Amino acid sequence: MLAQLFINNIAVIERASIDLEKGFTVLTGETGAGKSIIIDAIHAVLGERTSKELVRTGTQSASVSALFTGLDEDILRLLDQLSIPREEDGSLLVQRDIRQGGRSSCKLNGAPATVSMLKQVGPRLVTIHGQHESYELLSPEVHMVYLDSFAGLESLLAEYQAAYHTLRETQRKLEALQTDEGEKARLSDLLHYQIDEIQSANVRVGEREELEAQREVIRNSEKIAGTLELLRGLLSGDEDSEGLLTGVEQASVEAERVASYLPELEEAAQKLREAGYLLEDVDAMLRGVGVDFDPALQEAIEERLDLLYKLGLKYGSSEEKILEFLEDCRSRLHQIEFSDEERERLEAQYEEEKHKAISLAKELSRRRQAASAQFIRQVREELAFLNMPGIQFETEIQRVPLYAMGCDKLQFLVSANKGEPPKPMSKIASGGELSRIMLAIKTVLSGKDKVQTLIFDEVDTGISGAAANKVGKKLKQVSQNRQVLCITHLAQIAALADHHLLIEKHVEGERTFTQVQELDFEGRKREVARIIGGDQVTDLQLEMAEEMLKKG
Missing domain, CATH: 1.10.287 (Helix Hairpins)
Known part of the structure; x- marks a missing residue:
């Protein structure tokens, strides 16, 4: 899990050391206080692209460090493969320095590393779900990835893609041999002339x-x-x-x-x-x-x-x-002179490779079909819990010619209104519905991977009331066996957290600063009351906030 985050000179955050705990943690604060900057900092240590705009104005460099604890054996083996030294306590310290001009340097447990190495390690440590991930749901290509992840088809898909690549290479060689006899004769004469001249x-x-x-x-x-x-x-x-x-x-x-x-x-x-x-x-x-x-x-x-x-x-x-x-001329001439034999050999090879690729594609399709029903059922259950009981959620799988993902085209279909047939998500779902559908899918998939830290960036967009309460409860449920961090604007979600971090912005002189502090019960009560009613907190809002916290 992510145990500590240290930020230095990232945008309006001059310096912040954030200690994080297990369970469900919320981050709140006024709009523009710097909540998104914390997400940007985490993206940086996960190997995402950075820019000079991240460096605080007036400074030449910025840095982010993240300490992860409780690493599983898969991550430790990956660190061994990357020649990264192990710590005795099984922790991992990821450091990234960013300089003006966008240049950066990285370290893993003190050893120099590349951004590519961070990108290999990062997805094993943290999954970040933000608003743009919700809009990924509008792309059917992503739907296939989700179903394959649910069904555990990564290794089978990799085997198929290797077979498909080999098949395409053989097909390319065959197409290169498909030359008419006149063209072959002209090319043969030219090659003979060039070979004779050089020899x-x-x-x-x-x-x-x-x-x-x-x-x-x-x-x-x-x-x-x-x-x-x-x-x-x-x-x-x-x-x-x-x-x-x-x-x-x-x-x-x-x-x-x-x-x-x-x-x-x-x-x-x-x-x-x-x-x-x-x-x-x-x-x-x-x-x-x-x-x-x-x-x-x-x-x-x-x-x-x-x-x-x-x-x-x-x-x-x-x-x-x-x-x-x-x-090269000799090789090409040999291909022409023995093209019939070569074609026969390649055609036999092509048929063998085609049979293998089709067999693997059909197995992929069969297992996708089998997993689809269970996936739909589990997502529907999650959607019902998230105050969307009437939504219809289906998967549409069509058989297509072989391509990089197999012989299936897949997309999710939804209908938010009873009596309306399910249609592609891009034609139906609103922003709030997309957020809850994505949360439902992430919840279903969370049991299929070993990532210990899930970060939700404003997953509450477009929802309120009972739906917000259900989303909060779902995040709380997921945090029972995962570390969950959530940036939220909703009191219902904030009140359900185990830990609460407040992001505050203030001005000193001509400079803007952002601070992060952990709230105790009284601090949480005041912050939840602020979220309910705005800057002018009343006694009634404080009472409501206290009641929500005690129920949570």
């Missing part, structure tokens, strides 16, 4: 670089030859002067002669000897190399480079890409 060129990886280096040597052969001649002359000498070799040799002899008198010159003599050996090696290297200008070789190199350039324009900018293109 006859005998392209070799790295060849262009080698040829360009040879071309540079030939282009500079005169300069290179002159420099070699100069170096040889400096080392060996000419008619007018002795070279370095002779000079160093004489210096070495003289140094050795004098070293017999001055031992300190022995090292100098040795180094001169070594210098002579090195110069002899260099002289041998210089005499072993030479550059001859060969016009025929230069022309051959230019022609080869020109050929590689033209092949590059057609088939790829490098020798590697040209050879990759060659292999």
Whole structure:
């Protein structure tokens, strides 16, 4: 469950540390006090997208931390898979820092994490139901997800979707082979030409670089030859002067002669000897190399480079890409030349995969049909409790060709008035009815998952009176084995809570601040009275509030 929420510089909340308990907790406050900001903060630690607008004006960064306790083994195993360290008490601390510009950083139990990791962990910890989730009910695609969740079909659906994906891939390959004979002949001729052109060129990886280096040597052969001649002359000498070799040799002899008198010159003599050996090696290297200008070789190199350039324009900018293109051509030609055999193989494979996908889709459909009646019955029971006894709630399942969700199209049908046939929800339900239908569905589904914290953001929209009281009782019932947090504007719901948090906004100087405080009985009484009658609380409203709290 969510044990603690710490918020720093999120919108109008400068700093808030909120301790949360098991059971049913309500959050109330005047419109604009900052209740939705708390939901935004929880969304942030669950990995939802954030923006710079969340960062409090005048600050550079904001942060949210959430401490979860009592984690089950499934979540702990997921943390192990993500290489997140376990805490001895089995808790999880989720931290998210948000900076101006929308950038953020995340941590799980102090270890660096990504938003993607938060999104994997978050749905296992908290389910948030807000007004926009109610409007999801207008989309039939969501209806299928709810029924599959109720029936526990997630693994079967995943198996079907893998089979369906494989089937579509085989179908795509078959369609690629459906080419008329004339087009096949034209494509075959083109591929033969391209293969022959590349093969006859005998392209070799790295060849262009080698040829360009040879071309540079030939282009500079005169300069290179002159420099070699100069170096040889400096080392060996000419008619007018002795070279370095002779000079160093004489210096070495003289140094050795004098070293017999001055031992300190022995090292100098040795180094001169070594210098002579090195110069002899260099002289041998210089005499072993030479550059001859060969016009025929230069022309051959230019022609080869020109050929590689033209092949590059057609088939790829490098020798590697040209050879990759060659292999692709060979593969495509093989497919054409053996297309009949390939088609037969793919057709047999397609039929086998189709049979598997249809079998899985039918099993999905059968189990959906079987679960539908129980799902309808349970949702109707919840709706009756929520003061909607006359509403008709049905599921319409139609058989359709295979697609990503199987062979069924499903939607919920409702009729709020007796005698009127059920119709799609988008044509019938009001905002208040949608909220109660969603609460009924969430209640039915709550026993099918292991999420310990349910958050309802203004689920009371569009209801009042007895219906509000029933909604409150239902939330109270759900909280018996779940932690339930509810943002509400209704006194009937607030009075039924186990814990009550008040969100208050106040102004200091030129800045607005929001505070969160837990109310005791007297504080709850005054807040419930305010919800009943507005800012001017009367003794009668206080008496009504006290009576509601005692009954709750």
